[in-house]
Amino acid sequence: MDAVIKNFPNDVGEDQDGESRSVARPSEEEAKAAVELLLRWIGEDPAREGLLDTPKRVARAYQELFSGYGDSLEEILGRTFEEVSGYDELVLVKDIPFFSHCEHHMVPIIGKAHVGYLPDGRVLGLSKIARVVDAFGRRLQTQESLTAQIADSIDKTLKPRGVAVMIEAEHMCMVMRGVQKIGSTTLTSTFTGVFKTEPQEQARFMSMLRGKD
Structure with a gap:
């Protein structure tokens, strides 16, 4: 069974310089719909067998690839x-x-x-x-x-x-x-x-x- 895709840690992250900032994150369903839209835009059919699970897989991959937005620099560097x-x-x-x-x-x-x-x-x-x-x-x-x-x-x-x-x-x-x-x-x-x-x-x-x- 595929793992459940979890949301990013919270809606309060850090900007590029590590400062806290609020972000209104879309839902998992909205993220998957965005992937489906891009698939159609490049000329693909999201209903094709090989692409049925692609939106879910991309959302899961993005959670890992961009996990830095949920990292706390204070926690990482807090102990010396x-x-x-x-x-x-x-x-x-x-x-x-x-x-x-x-x-x-x-x-x-x-x-x-x-x-x-x-x-x-x-x-x-x-x-x-x-x-x-x-x-x-x-x-x-x-x-x-x-x-x-x-x-x-x-x-x-x-x-x-x-x-x-x-x-x-x-x-x-x-x-x-x-x-x-x-x-x-x-x-x-x-x-x-x-x-x-x-x-x-x-x-x-x-x-x-x-x-x-």
Whole structure:
């Protein structure tokens, strides 16, 4: 038996920068009707055997693909650790895979994120960094915004000496449509704190990414 499609967590979510905002969500039936409408618009027949369950499957898939709107950044980043034995050097988690969707065409963005920070008495659990990437990734995005949001959320919560984020991704809106440039990759980066004011720290971050430090 197919699992029951649940609604998103609630009607109060977070906007792209993690601020709370109210959203009037349509019902599951309205979402399924919208999928049926699109199927007819592209020239398909929703009554065809292979498409009978497609609206339900798409609604279920969207619940998973865009689950980031229901994630609480406060909950994800709420716990930090102070017992670090005086460690104050660069913490870098690299090659974090993620999937997102372009907010302009709603087609996939596939890539990996590299996130580093310089502690100031407190550290995050390493899995928290990956969860932050997922929380923002599972929303409609631009790569530029995604990069900034990850850095800003860690910077505000942990208050480290600096945060460095680099994202490299392939955009299906450039591969599947438009210019159709297969294999092209987009790189974005953002820096806060000492990564912005002290060039040697930014250089160290880049060097560790390349495996030379």
